[in-house]
Amino acid sequence: MAKQTPPMWDMDINKMMADFKVPGVDMDALLATQRKNIEAVTAANQLAAEGMQAVARRQFEILRQTMEEMSAMATEVMGAGSPEASVAKQAELTKQAVEKTLGNIKEMSEMIAKSNFEAAEVISKRVSANLDDIKSAASKK
Secondary structure, eight states: OOOOOOOGGGSOHHHHHHHOOOTTOOHHHHHHHHHHHHHHHHHHHHHHHHHHHHHHHHHHHHHHHHHHHHHHHHHHHHTTOSHHHHHHHHHHHHHHHHHHHHHHHHHHHHHHHHHHHHHHHHHHHHHHHHHHHHHHHHHHO
């Protein structure tokens, strides 16, 4: 029976790269740098995902609160008495709702900005470290 060659994805990349020698290139350092890059991207993606989950949870909570408040507002408007009092009450409640909505929008924007900043900061630090590594390697030559 003929020996089957393993599929491409069964290869040990580290062993393959160790066998691949290029004069003047430290393959171990190159692999370590790429490993750190992948770790940074993974960490940034994790932060972004956690941030989006927090935003989604908060949006759901805002929706739940809004539905409860709308029900309470309808009860208040109905019990206001005269049509004039009902219109006045409706105007007051509408103003409150608009102010609360603007506050919620600001809160959500801040949550998203914070999440984006944290994820970008991880990548930024990794890019800076890569540039420092390049500068260090160039100064050794």
